[in-house]
Amino acid sequence: MDGPRRAARADGVRRETTIHVRAPARTRDLIDKAASSLGKTRSEFILESARSRAVDVLIDERLFGLDDSRHAAFLDALDTPPAAHPRLVALMRRRPAWEA
Template identity: 60%
Template sequence: MVQIPTASPSSAAHSADQKRSINLRIEAGTRQLIDQAAAALGKTRTEFMVESARREATDVLLDQRLFALDDTAFNAFVDALDNPPSAGPKLRALMSRKPGWQD
C-alpha cells in the first residue's frame, strides 16, 4: 500500500520551522481566479494553493500506484501479466527499429 504523507494539525505545528517557500510567476488573471476561489472558501491564497496542490499531488500518485480490483478482475489481471500475448508484426517491427537517438 502506498503511503501518501499528509499534514495533521499536530504535525503542522511541529514542522513550522521546516516550511519552505515556493515562488511562482503567474498571470494576473490566474492569480485573481485563485484569490476569488480562496475567498469563497474563507482561506488565504497560500492555504488554498497548498491544499489544492497537495490534493492534486495525492491524486496523481494514487493514480500511478493504486488500483482496486474484485477477485475476478484481479485474477484476469494476474493471468494477463503471467501470459502476455505473443508479439504481433507491429510489435516485432517496432522492436527491430533502431532508436532515433542512435542515428
C-alpha cells in the same frame, strides 16, 4: 547579479514562483472565510488545498482496487504475453539509429 530574488517566509520556507488565479468575488470570499476559519492566509489555504488535490489525482492514476476475481484476471493478463504483431517484430529487429 546572483539570479532572481526569492522571498522567504517567517518559517524559513522559500517561495520560488508565483501562481496567479482569477476568480469570481464570491469564490474569493468563500475561500477567505474557509482560510480564516483555519487560521490561514488565502494563499496558504489555496496552495495547501491545490497541493493536496494534486497528490490525490496522481495517486489515483497509480493505485486502484480490485476484487479477488478481477485481481486474478489482472495478474493473468500481466503474466500472459500478447501475441506477436508483425510490425512489432519488425521494429524489434531493426538496428537503432544511434547504433548505425
